[in-house]
Amino acid sequence: xxxxxxxxxxxxxxxxxANLRDLGEPLIDHSEGQLFLNEAFKIMMEEVLCKGTDVKxxxxxxxxxxxxxxxxxxxxxxxxxxxFNQQFGGVxxxxxxxxxxxxxxxxxxxxxxVAPVFVLMETEVLRGLRQLVGWTEGDGIFCPGGSxxxxxxxxxxxxxLFPEVKSQGVWSLxxxxxxxxxxxxxSVKKGAAFLGIGTDNVILVKVDDGGHMIPEDLDTKIxxxxxxxxxxxxxxxxxxxxxxxxxxxxxxxxxxxEKHKLWMHVDAAWGGSVLFSEQHRHLMKGVDRANSVAWxxxxxxxxxxxxxxxxxxxxxxxxxxxxxxxxxxxxxxxxFYDVNLDVGDKSVQCSRKVDCxxxxxxxxxxxxxGLAERVDKAFFLVRYLVEQMKKREGxxxxxxxxxxxxxxxxxxxxxxxxxxxxDYQDRLAKVAPVIKERxxxxxxxxxxxxxxxxxxxxxxxxxxxPLVSQKDMDFFLDEIxxxxxxx
Amino acid sequence: xxxxxxxxxxxxxxxxxANLRDLGEPLIDHSEGQLFLNEAFKIMMEEVLCKGTDVKxxxxxxxxxxxxxxxxxxxxxxxxxxxFNQQFGGVxxxxxxxxxxxxxxxxxxxxxxVAPVFVLMETEVLRGLRQLVGWTEGDGIFCPGGSxxxxxxxxxxxxxLFPEVKSQGVWSLxxxxxxxxxxxxxSVKKGAAFLGIGTDNVILVKVDDGGHMIPEDLDTKIxxxxxxxxxxxxxxxxxxxxxxxxxxxxxxxxxxxEKHKLWMHVDAAWGGSVLFSEQHRHLMKGVDRANSVAWxxxxxxxxxxxxxxxxxxxxxxxxxxxxxxxxxxxxxxxxFYDVNLDVGDKSVQCSRKVDCxxxxxxxxxxxxxGLAERVDKAFFLVRYLVEQMKKREGxxxxxxxxxxxxxxxxxxxxxxxxxxxxDYQDRLAKVAPVIKERxxxxxxxxxxxxxxxxxxxxxxxxxxxPLVSQKDMDFFLDEIxxxxxxx
Numbered sequence: 001x002x003x004x005x006x007x008x009x010x011x012x013x014x015x016x017x018a019n020l021r022d023l024g025e026p027l028i029d030h031s032e033g034q035l036f037l038n039e040a041f042k043i044m045m046e047e048v049l050c051k052g053t054d055v056k057x058x059x060x061x062x063x064x065x066x067x068x069x070x071x072x073x074x075x076x077x078x079x080x081x082x083x084f085n086q087q088f089g090g091v092x093x094x095x096x097x098x099x100x101x102x103x104x105x106x107x108x109x110x111x112x113x114v115a116p117v118f119v120l121m122e123t124e125v126l127r128g129l130r131q132l133v134g135w136t137e138g139d140g141i142f143c144p145g146g147s148x149x150x151x152x153x154x155x156x157x158x159x160x161l162f163p164e165v166k167s168q169g170v171w172s173l174x175x176x177x178x179x180x181x182x183x184x185x186x187s188v189k190k191g192a193a194f195l196g197i198g199t200d201n202v203i204l205v206k207v208d209d210g211g212h213m214i215p216e217d218l219d220t221k222i223x224x225x226x227x228x229x230x231x232x233x234x235x236x237x238x239x240x241x242x243x244x245x246x247x248x249x250x251x252x253x254x255x256x257x258e259k260h261k262l263w264m265h266v267d268a269a270w271g272g273s274v275l276f277s278e279q280h281r282h283l284m285k286g287v288d289r290a291n292s293v294a295w296x297x298x299x300x301x302x303x304x305x306x307x308x309x310x311x312x313x314x315x316x317x318x319x320x321x322x323x324x325x326x327x328x329x330x331x332x333x334x335x336f337y338d339v340n341l342d343v344g345d346k347s348v349q350c351s352r353k354v355d356c357x358x359x360x361x362x363x364x365x366x367x368x369x370g371l372a373e374r375v376d377k378a379f380f381l382v383r384y385l386v387e388q389m390k391k392r393e394g395x396x397x398x399x400x401x402x403x404x405x406x407x408x409x410x411x412x413x414x415x416x417x418x419x420x421x422x423d424y425q426d427r428l429a430k431v432a433p434v435i436k437e438r439x440x441x442x443x444x445x446x447x448x449x450x451x452x453x454x455x456x457x458x459x460x461x462x463x464x465x466p467l468v469s470q471k472d473m474d475f476f477l478d479e480i481x482x483x484x485x486x487x
Numbered sequence: 488x489x490x491x492x493x494x495x496x497x498x499x500x501x502x503x504x505a506n507l508r509d510l511g512e513p514l515i516d517h518s519e520g521q522l523f524l525n526e527a528f529k530i531m532m533e534e535v536l537c538k539g540t541d542v543k544x545x546x547x548x549x550x551x552x553x554x555x556x557x558x559x560x561x562x563x564x565x566x567x568x569x570x571f572n573q574q575f576g577g578v579x580x581x582x583x584x585x586x587x588x589x590x591x592x593x594x595x596x597x598x599x600x601v602a603p604v605f606v607l608m609e610t611e612v613l614r615g616l617r618q619l620v621g622w623t624e625g626d627g628i629f630c631p632g633g634s635x636x637x638x639x640x641x642x643x644x645x646x647x648l649f650p651e652v653k654s655q656g657v658w659s660l661x662x663x664x665x666x667x668x669x670x671x672x673x674s675v676k677k678g679a680a681f682l683g684i685g686t687d688n689v690i691l692v693k694v695d696d697g698g699h700m701i702p703e704d705l706d707t708k709i710x711x712x713x714x715x716x717x718x719x720x721x722x723x724x725x726x727x728x729x730x731x732x733x734x735x736x737x738x739x740x741x742x743x744x745e746k747h748k749l750w751m752h753v754d755a756a757w758g759g760s761v762l763f764s765e766q767h768r769h770l771m772k773g774v775d776r777a778n779s780v781a782w783x784x785x786x787x788x789x790x791x792x793x794x795x796x797x798x799x800x801x802x803x804x805x806x807x808x809x810x811x812x813x814x815x816x817x818x819x820x821x822x823f824y825d826v827n828l829d830v831g832d833k834s835v836q837c838s839r840k841v842d843c844x845x846x847x848x849x850x851x852x853x854x855x856x857g858l859a860e861r862v863d864k865a866f867f868l869v870r871y872l873v874e875q876m877k878k879r880e881g882x883x884x885x886x887x888x889x890x891x892x893x894x895x896x897x898x899x900x901x902x903x904x905x906x907x908x909x910d911y912q913d914r915l916a917k918v919a920p921v922i923k924e925r926x927x928x929x930x931x932x933x934x935x936x937x938x939x940x941x942x943x944x945x946x947x948x949x950x951x952x953p954l955v956s957q958k959d960m961d962f963f964l965d966e967i968x969x970x971x972x973x974x
Contacts, residue, residue, distance in 0.1 A: 148631075
């Protein structure tokens with residue numbers, strides 16, 4: 001447990017401040033501060049980056065030296081090659097250097113005068129990402145995460161259709177409906193609730209066995225909604241669903257969106273990085289027909305939290321028109337430079353972090369080919385993992401793997417061949433939580449599990465870290481067997 | 488100009504990836520990466536933290552060595568003691584070390600299993616901040632900026648009154664209205680637009696000459712809104728307005744909120760840090776009667792972007808009930824630990840950065856007394872600055888200064904005593920932009936200006952960095968005179 005009590009008096013108030021000292025002089029001693037920072041840097045290099053990436057170390061372990069050291073070693077190490085738990089992990093040193101510089105400069109990305117380099121850099125990075133989508137023009141912005149990017153798309157789609165919503169609210173509008181698959185990210189519902197649209201107005205379109213949205217059902221559901229007096233305005237497709245890693249058929253969905261004149265949003269937070277790979281970008285065929293794309297380079301490209309781009313095909317300044325408040329104390333129109341460089345009013349945030357530098361630096365360092373290589377390598381390792389699974393008893397895949405999410409049940413020896421037993425599913429449901437508890441307590445690796453629809457708890461291993469090798473895949477399978485064979 | 492072209496082919500596509508190499512081995516070389524990071528760290532120390540805090544250096548200047556170095560030196564330096572432009576600036580080395588560790592660990596603050604230390608630390612830091620507000624219990628969360636914190640408060644207030652909004656949207660509700668002052672932050676209107684409430688339903692309450700909301704007018708406006716069939720649900724007060732630094736009279740506003748049973752939100756993003764100071768916390772008397780408080784330690788306490796806490800008096804788990812989506816792949820209920828520690832569903836974000844560590848480390852390092860000292864010192868320096876202004880000709884304050892925003896016109900010698908001239912206001916409006924352009928081009932310091940209501944462009948200097956001394960105040964005044972005396 002890591003708890004720290006703040007210095008307060010008995011009645012819960014903050015302690016009386018000492019007398020003011022040397023008020024004419026700065027309160028911060030630079031030499032002392034820089035010494036501390038040097039020490040802190042050494043601890044991070046040693047405890048997180050050297051030990052943390054060493055497979056001989058546990059994924060988490062404990063010790064006590066200084067607070068900083070304690071935090072470093074008590075925290076779960078996502079840089080560890082055996083962290084398979086979620087869609088983030090690993091470390092890229094160029095991206096990390098970019099994050100350090102971002103933190104050191106502490107720039108607020110709202111006006112050109114305070115962020116000249118980063119206003120231009122963000123523009124360039126967004127242009128580079130849009131090129132991969134297939135757009136020569138457009139707009140975009142970095143958001144604090146994919147959920148926010150998805151919400152922005154919703155708000156833009158609503159505003160494009162009914163600009164009066166900005167001043168009058170939703171009351172002046174007919175009931176709006178959003179369409180997405182049941183396997184889409186939960187942020188679609190969170191966003192609908194937050195924006196005053198309501199989760200009931202998120203209509204779930206059927207998926208096929210692989211978890212892909214069925215365009216014919218989308219068409220049907222849109223017609224039903226219209227017949228009930230609602231106004232469909234947005235389809236939120238997914239490129240890389242969270243659990244199964246499914247890619248919705250964008251080209252066929254685009255046909256339906258065009259027919260009904262709906263905004264097509266692609267939540268490619270997880271899957272977007274396939275666009276770097278000539279070999280795998282076909283998974284997102286049709287993405288250039290979308291109105292907006294959310295793409296998180298902090299996931300597969302390990303740029304570091306947060307790095308989520310919302311990309312837009314729009315060239316009418318919709319983002320700014322929808323979100324601007326024209327604050328005169330920030331966005332003065334009588335500045336001596338082109339005030340279109342003051343990008344802050346495109347955001348609903350005021351202070352906005354610089355999220356482009358880490359990606360820019362990494363991209364510049366390894367090139368588009370280097371990033372493509374990481375994507376291709378993840379696919380390669382997944383193929384290897386799946387082949388090995390098929391060679392072993394006890395590993396049952398949910399279905400064929402198309403991306404880098406591998407969903408499977410581990411069937412302990414005592415349960416094999418007993419699929420017909422009445423308690424089989426109940427017993428199977430308990431296997432993954434027990435194995436997970438054991439691996440967490442032993443700290444050897446980390447992987448997630450979940451149920452899905454009528455399917456009981458299964459493991460989902462995410463393979464993408466450029467730190468991972470075939471040996472780690474073998475270790476993963478051995479470890480699941482070791483932890484679960486007695487169940 | 489700082490522009491970089493991505494490696495693409497002639498038709499705008501990403502260049503073909505090279506053949507995959509060594510796919511069985513990790514793609515990242517740790518020794519090489521760690522060497523790079525060491526070099527990068529040296530550049531940051533040298534170019535930003537050593538040179539950047541030296542008053543003999545310009546606020547911005549240029550040179551060319553490596554990309555990282557180029558970015559560092561081409562960026563505006565907010566650590567510089569003469570950056571008076573906005574409510575962020577300065578550097579605290581403990582906070583910066585906390586940010587470096589945050590970036591190195593790259594933790595996603597959504598479940599206890601991936602963020603055990605930070606889940607507990609966030610709880611502790613929020614508790615510490617709530618104690619300063621005067622609450623022994625409650626809830627809270629760190630948000631990506633004050634605008635988001637304000638939006639959360641709006642959404643919570645709406646949900647408390649009409650929980651059906653989450654599923655049915657705003658259509659099922661009567662027209663809602665929000666009350667705030669015309670000098671409140673623009674995020675109140677941005678939030679109302681984003682949440683589907685609409686900017687027309689943000690009712691502006693009159694302010695007195697000092698920019699403080701008038702409680703009697705609030706009461707009147709609420710009654711008018713009710714008589715028109717609207718349902719008032721939220722008052723957004725401000726502690727420390729952006730331009731004038733005014734503190735709304737919270738105690739008297741609380742009386743009105745109680746009478747009408749409205750949610751009282753305090754946007755203390757800028758002013759909240761006075762709560763550390765025994766001497767100045769009276770400015771927020773009555774804050775303990777609020778339902779929610781937004782407070783950005785990244786401003787006056789220079790914790791680093793982003794560090795914005797939304798604090799709640801609520802003990803009914805409103806935050807989670809309002810925002811949760813209960814995703815089964817993340818928030819499994821059959822985990823081996825107390826799943827109440829999985830705080831992620833309190834947020835509308837999915838991936839959420841760790842924003843507590845930088846504040847925690849700084850707070851632990853200098854104590855509550857050290858933070859109080861910073862606040863008190865800023866007030867002291869402002870008193871000094873105002874006294875010096877009164878001794879000089881040409882500096883006209885907008886009004887008495889109550890906080891650390893000093894708003895003033897500089898009247899060049901050629902305009903003094905000519906207040907009666909027909910073109911006086913037009914000429915005065917042009918003075919600040921010209922002085923600002925000159926200081927930006929010479930890089931000596933940075934300060935903002937803006938109009939307000941019928942008042943033409945005036946300067947607003949923000950004094951709070953612990954790096955600032957009396958000498959910098961004198962320099963500031965000399966420099967304004969030097970740059971503006973010929974106008």
